[in-house]
Amino acid sequence: MTTGERVPTAVDSAPRDGAVGSGQRLSLGVAARLSRYLQVLTQAKKMGKETISSRELSDYTHVNPTQIRRDFSGFGKFGKRGVGYNVDALVSQIRKILRTSGQHNIALFGAGHLGQAIASSDIFADHGFRVVAIFDTDKRKIGQKVGATTVRHSSELRSMVEFEDIVVGVLAVPTVAAQSIADDLVEAGVKIIFNYSEALLQVPPEVTVHTSSPAVDLLYALYFYLT
Amino acid sequence: MTTGERVPTAVDSAPRDGAVGSGQRLSLGVAARLSRYLQVLTQAKKMGKETISSRELSDYTHVNPTQIRRDFSGFGKFGKRGVGYNVDALVSQIRKILRTSGQHNIALFGAGHLGQAIASSDIFADHGFRVVAIFDTDKRKIGQKVGATTVRHSSELRSMVEFEDIVVGVLAVPTVAAQSIADDLVEAGVKIIFNYSEALLQVPPEVTVHTSSPAVDLLYALYFYLT
DNA sequence: TAGATTGTTAATCGATTAACAATC
DNA sequence: TAGATTGTTAATCGATTAACAATC
Numbered sequence: 001m002t003t004g005e006r007v008p009t010a011v012d013s014a015p016r017d018g019a020v021g022s023g024q025r026l027s028l029g030v031a032a033r034l035s036r037y038l039q040v041l042t043q044a045k046k047m048g049k050e051t052i053s054s055r056e057l058s059d060y061t062h063v064n065p066t067q068i069r070r071d072f073s074g075f076g077k078f079g080k081r082g083v084g085y086n087v088d089a090l091v092s093q094i095r096k097i098l099r100t101s102g103q104h105n106i107a108l109f110g111a112g113h114l115g116q117a118i119a120s121s122d123i124f125a126d127h128g129f130r131v132v133a134i135f136d137t138d139k140r141k142i143g144q145k146v147g148a149t150t151v152r153h154s155s156e157l158r159s160m161v162e163f164e165d166i167v168v169g170v171l172a173v174p175t176v177a178a179q180s181i182a183d184d185l186v187e188a189g190v191k192i193i194f195n196y197s198e199a200l201l202q203v204p205p206e207v208t209v210h211t212s213s214p215a216v217d218l219l220y221a222l223y224f225y226l227t
Numbered sequence: 228m229t230t231g232e233r234v235p236t237a238v239d240s241a242p243r244d245g246a247v248g249s250g251q252r253l254s255l256g257v258a259a260r261l262s263r264y265l266q267v268l269t270q271a272k273k274m275g276k277e278t279i280s281s282r283e284l285s286d287y288t289h290v291n292p293t294q295i296r297r298d299f300s301g302f303g304k305f306g307k308r309g310v311g312y313n314v315d316a317l318v319s320q321i322r323k324i325l326r327t328s329g330q331h332n333i334a335l336f337g338a339g340h341l342g343q344a345i346a347s348s349d350i351f352a353d354h355g356f357r358v359v360a361i362f363d364t365d366k367r368k369i370g371q372k373v374g375a376t377t378v379r380h381s382s383e384l385r386s387m388v389e390f391e392d393i394v395v396g397v398l399a400v401p402t403v404a405a406q407s408i409a410d411d412l413v414e415a416g417v418k419i420i421f422n423y424s425e426a427l428l429q430v431p432p433e434v435t436v437h438t439s440s441p442a443v444d445l446l447y448a449l450y451f452y453l454t
Numbered sequence: 455t456a457g458a459t460t461g462t463t464a465a466t467c468g469a470t471t472a473a474c475a476a477t478c
Numbered sequence: 479t480a481g482a483t484t485g486t487t488a489a490t491c492g493a494t495t496a497a498c499a500a501t502c
Contacts, residue, residue, distance in 0.1 A: 025454050035446040081460040082502040099453050117341035127442040192448050215354040219262040221419050223325050227252050308484040309478040
């Protein structure tokens with residue numbers, strides 16, 4: 001069964017159209033969907049699933065099965081007709097496409113309930129994200145352990161970013177504190193900020209802010225429930 | 228200044244094309260974006276902003292300003308040329324369009340770190356969602372207060388759903404416990420499930436599951452950072 | 455073989471955007 | 479008035495989907 005075993009390349013087969021290629025950036029939509037598939041596949045693997053069909057992936061992601069096959073086919077022939085896709089092989093293919101095979105380090109701000117929930121969750125770890133530093137301004141929390149990590153004072157941010165090669169800052173702090181931490185992160189050279197507060201953050205154009213918004217998703221789901 | 232003050236109607240001006248109308252369902256994209264605008268506007272209002280331009284909304288939502296104006300123009304002329312949109316008026320317009328002006332009740336499962344973070348956050352409350360019941364299976368947690376709400380045993384789920392008219396169930400529980408709670412929610416007639424665990428939930432087609440996936444969003448952001 | 459599911463085409467549909475007159 | 483920003487058009491681009499031959 002060589003197909004499933006061989007080392008895959010991003011440009012395996014001749015790509016057909018726009019969304020594909022080696023140096024070619026993925027479109028926003030494709031990148032979003034691939035990330036989504038990856039999450040489901042990771043969980044399916046945990047549940048001992050070895051093979052998965054585009055139909056099953058569709059059930060979990062709400063993406064049309066044809067589109068799923070189309071998304072993959074741009075990068076190679078990953079599936080087996082009549083059988084489906086090998087979960088393990090597909091995971092490493094997508095990781096390769098998204099260039100997220102490696103480890104990426106995160107700094108977490110806020111050691112309250114949300115911060116502790118994030119630090120102790122598998123969700124980030126499963127995708128190669130590691131919380132290597134936790135910061136809080138509350139002196140009583142500094143020095144305490146959250147999981148395997150010690151809570152530090154924000155003044156250590158700069159050196160930690162350099163020392164640990166931190167690429168993402170996650171804000172699990174009150175809304176009023178968020179902007180000032182964002183400023184510090186920007187100054188320390190962090191380019192991706194994940195904002196769990198409600199603050200509307202002001203950052204330079206080269207920095208990406210992603211604001212988590214469960215309520216937005218809920219409003220959206222509710223609309224389709226009510227209509 | 229009557230324009231900003233008059234009571235708005237969903238079918239104010241003659242709608243031009245597809246995505247619009249009274250009984251007409253919004254397309255997925257439009258509904259998602261409107262929810263997004265609503266979140267930003269709510270926060271802008273808190274910060275004392277009275278007027279906002281499509282350009283500013285674009286900065287915070289990463290949606291093209293032309294598209295924002297287009298999204299609104301399908302439902303009426305909400306803005307003032309040279310000035311922008313009145314924040315208050317726009318909020319109530321969008322609420323009307325999304326039909327989420329009222330209160331909606333939520334049941335929360337899991338009184339751990341994540342559950343407590345959710346229960347004490349403004350994020351849901353700001354959009355009319357109220358956590359009216361918290362459930363946990365841990366006997367030591369039952370009877371404790373989280374915010375203003377008392378933690379109950381899951382056996383009370385059924386009666387609470389009826390009594391409190393609960394439309395959304397939020398799962399802040401370990402992955403292994405999620406499916407069985409989802410089954411209970413389905414049986415109790417809840418049609419929207421918000422899943423913070425990693426479980427791939429199996430539910431009947433009339434039930435909507437939204438799985439929260441911060442790691443997916445992070446993978447996605449990282450891709451564009453790395454390329 | 456028979457059944458299942460992929461890979462791919464071709465056609466459609468909706469999202470996106472630049473541009474600009476209207477107007478506050 | 480001058481500057482700013484909306485509302486709207488028209489053109490383009492990418493996403494979506496049904497359908498089906500290929501093949502495991």
